[in-house]
Amino acid sequence: MRSDTAARASDASPAGTPTPAGTKLTAEATQFRTRGKYAPPIWGHRPGPLTNILRVVAFVILIALVLFPFLIVVSTSLSTGQAITDAGGLVVIPTEISLEAYTRILTGGVVTQSLLVSIVVTAAGTAISLVVTVLAAYSLSRVGTLWHRGLLMTVLLTFLFAPSIIPLYVVVQGLGMLDTLWALILPTSLSAFNLVIVRGFIMNLPPELFEAARIDGASEWWVLTRLAVPLSKSVIAVVGLFYGVTYWNAFFNAMLYLRDTSNWPLQLVLRTYVLQGAPLTLDNTGEIPPPSQAVQMAVVVIAIIPVLLVYPFVQRHLTKGVLTGALKG
């Protein structure tokens, strides 16, 4: 430490000027004191211009790495089949803008119909899921209630042993939900992961509040609806986002349980657009297939947009909501 500081001190002195030993020591001592008492930590220094430039370069590179694939997706979706072939499969900057891929996807009413289904399923599903999750989380947060431990273990067990496809199918079939939209909502309406997050958050609320309310004669329902829920808004927003995105993206259950294609949600329909690129459509019916690469990329764009729209509004709750719950649960 000593020699370091000394070296730095001598560096600081004008070149060629010999520094007396005494001065050097004083300078060293002063600097030492200054660092100990006033100097900000190493990351708190104002960066020099060079560091700033490096930082900007690093950020630009990082952002480019993230955005470049996205640019390719958008550009390719806007290109003609010929331009894509000439470019070797992926277009960076489109030579001419063609909306053919989007027109193709959006005409015919199939995609718009499935969009409607997706919105209904996502909205109803998220609402049902939130109600179920909050109810379950609140009751499981009340340590010492009837069968509390057993019920909690049962929920946690589903983390370890997720039911496989066939038992789920048999249950859905047995309940007569095949070919109904309920099959897309009920089997996935409660996620153990989200339940644990909400439960953790509620348990972390000040217990004095609840006790005070109960002393004043509040019922459990009153405590839940007037205290626990309003205080857990942020975690409910986040879990709602999780549920919403899950419902929005789900296609597998729809594939499994729905026969009537007019009930298919958007993701399953979009998936068929991606698979459509398969050369089999070149049967001898004479149909000229779409520029499949462009269509696939257009599908990616369409599928991303809704989540991009919702995310900024919920994002600010994300850290607060999840971390509080998760760490102290």
Added chain:
Amino acid sequence: MSDFQIPTLSRRRFLAGSAGLAVSATVLSACGGGDDGGGAGSSGGDGGSVELPTFKKIEATVMPDLPGDGIVQDVYFSYPDPPYQAVEHPTGSGGELRAMLMTYSTPPTPMDQNSYWQRMNDDLGVTFIPDLVPADDYVEKFSTVIAGGGELPEIIQAPLWMPLPRMGELIKSQFTDLTEYLSGDAVLTYPNLANIPTASWKNAVNQGILWGVPIPRPQFPSVMYVRMDRSEQAGFAEFPKTQEEFLEWGEAMTDTSKQQYAFAAVQNGWMENAVNGMYEQPNKWHLDGDTLTREWDHPGYFDGTDFVKQVWDLGYLHPDTPGMQVSQQQTLFWNGTIAACENGISAVSSAAQYPDVPLGARAPWTKDGSKVHAMQNTGIFSVNALKKGLEKAKVEEYLNILDYLAAPFGSQEYTTISFGLEGEQYTIENGSPTPIQDKAADLAINLKYVATAPQTLYAPEMAVQDTYTRFHELQQELATGLVPDPCVTLRSETLERNGQYEQEILDVRTGYILGRKTLDDLKGAVQKYNDEIGAEVNAEMMAAIEARG
């Protein structure tokens, strides 16, 4: 393309028409019959032989411009006008007909807004309710629906190139035995089903019964597609036949300074049809009396690998070949970066999209160019079964419906099934039915996967007619040297559970070609397969061959 593929690739290639060959042995459930099949005599019963349905090609009133023969496809240059009526018998008697089918297309227009669907319901005499499953999810849905134990749809599509679980048991317990309805001359009651070639029917025999109706496809393997413009620029009047000419041609086509290469191949494919032809390799399996051997038990396997290594070392293959996907290969081919690549026989229909590119193809010739040696395909897309427990009258009714759907090219029925209603789903332009683009979704109820006639080639455009004429000649060449796979449609459980052995052989082979592994490594991987599972797999396959009946 390759025998050995990861499933996705093989599926794609299958789609491109390269079918069974394309399918890796692990995935291969399909096994039809490399034997003579269909001898006369008894039917039913375990191990008994089933008489295959009699093949009777329909004598159409409108002759094809280039007639085929059940193996070679018919080629038409103009649409038969007027279309003739192919089906005289009644079809359904009301009620619903449900079918679980795979789909590559987007969902159909709902029935109440779909004039095509309504018309087909009228024609078929039933309300047709398809349960459409995207192709990539078909195996999961198939397994779940069958394991779920609920009521099955009346028609179940079984794409045998997918890893469908426990087909043997399924065939016995869930599907109707169609032997008495279709075996031998019985099929003549359904003239359009009798128009399906014998090689396709072979896939529908297992457990000693005839258990379904095949969706026929050409029996040809992938062939090497060639850009004739580039070949002619370099002064070649003909495509290379012998191995020597093949190398000369490769050299002339490759110009790395211009980023031009002679060949490309999909991942792990290594132009295997061309190479297997040169070294006269068996079609995956070779049955000699009671002895079953794999392709790598033949010296041609290693010689062929060495030849590919030579081509790779010479730089005639596109550098991306080791990880190439079909779509990338096609892009490189059509933009002229590569001059030749293997693709399914049906991929020729993409010629219509690129009328400026003169398209040719090379058959897999033997090393000295004296004959064609081509790996025969399954000749099917799928086999479609009827669920068990139907009354005899219902079975006959459904077979009548399948017969209706299998009406051949040029008939009124075919025109309606394939193109829809004139003015609604298609218009006639220059005498040719031309689909209305916006109405394509009406046809997506996939009746062509319930039953269909053998495919024909139809080219109203002049430029494509030349291409199809060349491909007709090519098919005739190919038909002279089709090598069957003795185990087609059969499967070995041990092999399916131990896919890693074959994968290792593939990986080490690719490693050897790229210079990362030695020949001893490759022989070691083959030895490991033979030592650890070879005997068991062979025994299971032999048993399956006997059980097929």
